[in-house]
Amino acid sequence: MSGSPTRPAVILLSGGLDSATTLAWAIEHGHAVHALTVRYGQRHEIEIERAREIARDLGAVEHRVVDLDLTFVGGSALTDRSIEVPKSRAETALGDGIPVTYVPARNLLFLSLALAWAEVLDATDLFVGVNALDYSGYPDCRPEFLAAFERVAALATRQGIERRPPRIRAPLIDLSKAQIVLEALRLGLDPGRTISCYDPSEAGAACRQCDACLLRAKGFREAGVTDPAI
């Protein structure tokens, strides 16, 4: 589905492989994409710099970084330094239960922020890079959550009442990690520019042991591709 390049869209961009692939996909599909990254007190703040580079290189119309410090909430290994990021879990355990890297209400908050911006831009689409296969077991990555968000978005906003709220678009929702790797390559994205790790070194090297690293490695292995970031 292609279209006029003037259809504005908002995307949640983290600097990881999934959201970068989603950005490239949205641009391919004719959207003028406004990218939003949230600095929420995440352990892996280096992803924000990667998001900046990716937004610029792929051709986002603009990129905003918004501060929303979630460390006061805590309750996650990503926002509370006293909780360790699990390492080297069995691959079969990934997606089995909600792990400690889940951040309370994160996707609801981020989508709500994107929705606020989309309303002022009168954006037709709101893109998010979630996927429900080969994922970490987060409740807010499931299709039923996205459907409920679309419903509340229509009721919460002026755009929903007077015009129509943006559609929530998750083009990767049914893809495996291997399929996402192949889609990224098809779109001309360099996966080496993205970072997935929850607990990278200060220089940005992946730990290769957290769930995000394990899922990424599984994806590249199954796709038969070498990860240029490792």
Place this chain on the structure above:
Amino acid sequence: MSGSPTRPAVILLSGGLDSATTLAWAIEHGHAVHALTVRYGQRHEIEIERAREIARDLGAVEHRVVDLDLTFVGGSALTDRSIEVPKSRAETALGDGIPVTYVPARNLLFLSLALAWAEVLDATDLFVGVNALDYSGYPDCRPEFLAAFERVAALATRQGIERRPPRIRAPLIDLSKAQIVLEALRLGLDPGRTISCYDPSEAGAACRQCDACLLRAKGFREAGVTDPAI
């Protein structure tokens, strides 16, 4: 309905009459209330100080002020200084259409923040001071929005999956402003401590002409009570 004072709850506290009355109501009903105020770039930032005083005086367990700068979104007279707050509108126009003081997705964002905190506190209830009668016509003050939020909250969070998400409580939803004034007095709240104005002076004096001031004045007049704040 009274209960053990140990049932934790989260409340969105703005420093206005409605949320202060809701806080007093929640405490009367046996909740240990954790109050949350958002500094979002609002024109009337003085309300944050009032919220602090109210939380302390009424006996909230704790009070947090969270920064979430919505001026990058704009699109509202409350967050964009170039848009004027409407003054002296006809009383009959209040609630007729969505006014320019509506802030895109504000209540969705604030409820999502409160939900994140509620999850970590394992709070049973999430209080919000919205009312759908004698209000400003905001889409995110309607019962159907709150119902949709309760649904998305159940799907977005660990609390919703593994335990149960907090109930969204809006005890003022069906009250007129006059009834809210009388309820505040019944609860022993001093309305003079609250501030409703969208465009107060630096010293915190109400403008007496914005929609919020007009609705407040109508409430006190209909209740037959003098507003100690004016």
